[in-house]
Amino acid sequence: MRNIQVTPGAATLLALLAAHGALSRTDLAKHSGLTQGAVTKALRPLLDEGYVHELATEPGRVRAVGRPSTPIELRADREDVLGIKLTDDTAIGVLTDLRAEVRHSAELPLPSPDVPEVVGVVARLARILLERRDSEGIPVAGDRARRLGLAVSGDVDRTRGLVRYSPFLRWRDVPLADLVAAATGLSVTVENDVKSLACKELLTGAGAGLRSFAVVTIGAGIGCSLVVEGTLVAGAFGVAGELGHLVVDRAGPACHCGSRGCVEATASTAAIEHALASATGTQGLSVLDGARLAADGDEAAARCLTDAGDAIGTALAAVANLFGPQRIVVTGEGLDAGPLIPAAARERFQRQAFATAARCELEFRPMPLLGWAAGAAAVAVQNAFRPTNRTASSSTVRTRRSDEALQVRQAVQ
Amino acid sequence: MRNIQVTPGAATLLALLAAHGALSRTDLAKHSGLTQGAVTKALRPLLDEGYVHELATEPGRVRAVGRPSTPIELRADREDVLGIKLTDDTAIGVLTDLRAEVRHSAELPLPSPDVPEVVGVVARLARILLERRDSEGIPVAGDRARRLGLAVSGDVDRTRGLVRYSPFLRWRDVPLADLVAAATGLSVTVENDVKSLACKELLTGAGAGLRSFAVVTIGAGIGCSLVVEGTLVAGAFGVAGELGHLVVDRAGPACHCGSRGCVEATASTAAIEHALASATGTQGLSVLDGARLAADGDEAAARCLTDAGDAIGTALAAVANLFGPQRIVVTGEGLDAGPLIPAAARERFQRQAFATAARCELEFRPMPLLGWAAGAAAVAVQNAFRPTNRTASSSTVRTRRSDEALQVRQAVQ
DNA sequence: GGGATTACTTTCCCAGATCAAGTTTTTGTC
DNA sequence: GACAAAAACTTGATCTGGGAAAGTAATCCC
Structure with missing residues (x-):
């Protein structure tokens, strides 16, 4: 941030404010684990530089006694x-x-x-x-x-x-x-697209303030990105969250990856379209066409969509069983096709999620490409x-070090 | 540790020494991300209290120039x-x-x-x-x-x-x-058994110094515990690593969890014994009996074991695709039954692990109950x-806070 | 006006690092 | 055998972020 030295404390507070909206200093202290004094101190440069501002004392507070708190809000338009x-x-x-x-x-x-x-x-x-x-x-x-x-x-x-x-x-x-x-x-960052989505959810969205959650995207492919204990899972070899090639049905259709019955071979846009073509005998049907047919009572078309939802449900259950996230956000173009896919996915998920993993919330949310x-x-x-x-x-040495160092330090906790 | 104040730096060094064996101060600095000065300082109380000691300068060093380094070793017998x-x-x-x-x-x-x-x-x-x-x-x-x-x-x-x-x-x-x-x-800790195994691997075993790895146990049940970026995955609702109820074959045998074709319904000790009984017509065969029969050329018995290995391979591929760990250690009593299960698991894994996830090493290692x-x-x-x-x-307030606070702080990184 | 109560500030302090300039111990060279 | 070069370690000054606790501010209630 320009002209500003972001201390660890300040970084924590910024993340909290982005996620929670306005919070009083006292609440910030509670949520961040810092002391009130530290919050006051960390906030000062942020106030000076206009990254946060004080709001008027909130009018509708319940306990009338004591000094009213001053909510602090992130000035999102600052940059x-x-x-x-x-x-x-x-x-x-x-x-x-x-x-x-x-x-x-x-x-x-x-x-x-x-x-x-x-x-x-x-x-x-x-x-x-x-x-x-x-x-x-x-x-x-x-x-x-x-x-x-x-x-x-x-x-x-x-x-x-x-x-x-x-x-x-x-x-x-x-x-x-x-x-x-x-x-x-400009100062440029590059990230995988699905992981970027998870960042957004972590910053202000469904994942704000959660220990662990997952974002699953369905569309041309099936993507997945996992946040565990607040950290985005990266994967040792760059691969992680490859949910698309989870095998949900050994007897299922062949997948381009060489395996059989991958989620992607059943629930990706192309796979659904393919299934629609063979089920209805009509070529060139889009997923939306299929949804329309299904809504009009075409059982074969509906079947294609519920099969896809079913595969997704199995995949979601696998994620929930392995990670135990608090929430899974399912999003992407594949959700534009109405309620059949989410319904089937939900049902299958409830059957396959083990024990308390079933308490994981599923949130289905269509998303424009802009997302x-x-x-x-x-x-x-x-x-x-x-x-x-x-x-x-300070030096190249430190940069070279930082990779392994970070890892070790985290391992200690 | 008795009489000793473990600073964060010291904790890092202890973990490094447990994992790597002896390291010079310079190497410790490199691996820990601390400066040399900080290492010297952090090491002093550990040396004083006998938790680490200096070894003689290593004889077979390559570059002969410069002051030789003094390896530091954890005195594992200190406590x-x-x-x-x-x-x-x-x-x-x-x-x-x-x-x-x-x-x-x-x-x-x-x-x-x-x-x-x-x-x-x-x-x-x-x-x-x-x-x-x-x-x-x-x-x-x-x-x-x-x-x-x-x-x-x-x-x-x-x-x-x-x-x-x-x-x-x-x-x-x-x-x-x-x-x-x-x-x-005594000062007592309690942990889930599979997670405890992962701790051991993280401390001194196969996971020492790895960013991410998984431990999978096969035996009476199928367990799994995941270490991501040095942190043991806990699961929001206490459930995580429930690999046993991953569905590998929708048409597979019914599982006690109510689902069908779970790994556990195919590859747990009880499941294998059950399969052996129906395949051979002989009741009461143990997994070891099955392995012996298979070694003697009984195809039906061999089939039971390879089916189990196959299911495990699918499960391992799911773990690798989702997390991208560097290594998966497969252990437990279920591995005492010879090479059929590992071989089948390896083969299936190679087919289903996606892209670079296949570079994840599989380590099959029998383990006594003592493990x-x-x-x-x-x-x-x-x-x-x-x-x-x-x-x-210091206070109850801090303890109450720490849960959410920790989470937020980590999210910032 | 004087508590009571809550929110925030201030001050002082400290642990744990970094930085940078030493010191030690070795090899190699003239 | 003195001396440079190199690497490993030490030392001490200094910085930084945050903690503890006492002080100040704003409000309600009597």
């Missing part, structure tokens, strides 16, 4: 943040506030996966987003955006800003963050709220 | 630690050193799951373990054991020392740690190596 999601043929960008709420959006086609070209399009899109904000006279409370989050499907090394492998773009080891930073002058870009912005925000560690800049 | 595993009918106890390596063991029957009686047996077993050490003249370098770890299957709240639910003992909300502490005067008790001891050791936080004793 703008950009988020861009790359698909195989489009770059979708949003300009958001510090809570990763979308203020406006724009979109550019990606003519080819050629790296310099993509970087150029991203830079152009960033400029468009910023200029449009200016031209539309959107009130600017604080700084023009200096941060840009990128979301890409595939294997991403967030700490290095490296796209290790992207099947859609056919990239390997592209240092995307550096390239885009050089082209735009992916907002996720990208959330990663950038999260980066802004991270404690600025003085030592990071 | 004894007790570990006891409770099954439905037996208490198995071990006395170990600070690396949770077994020095000797003892065992007592548990006539009933009656709580006071169990507590009594545990106390007696602890006394026996300590006395036998004395009577056998085992050299005592340091302190007599003051820590006891307990391992129980089921849902355990380690921070409160509470057995929330144990199906085998038919317990609910038993404050076991407090009861045993009162009966023995469970050693795991319990590892939890006690881990507790000894934890930073002693001064504030914990």
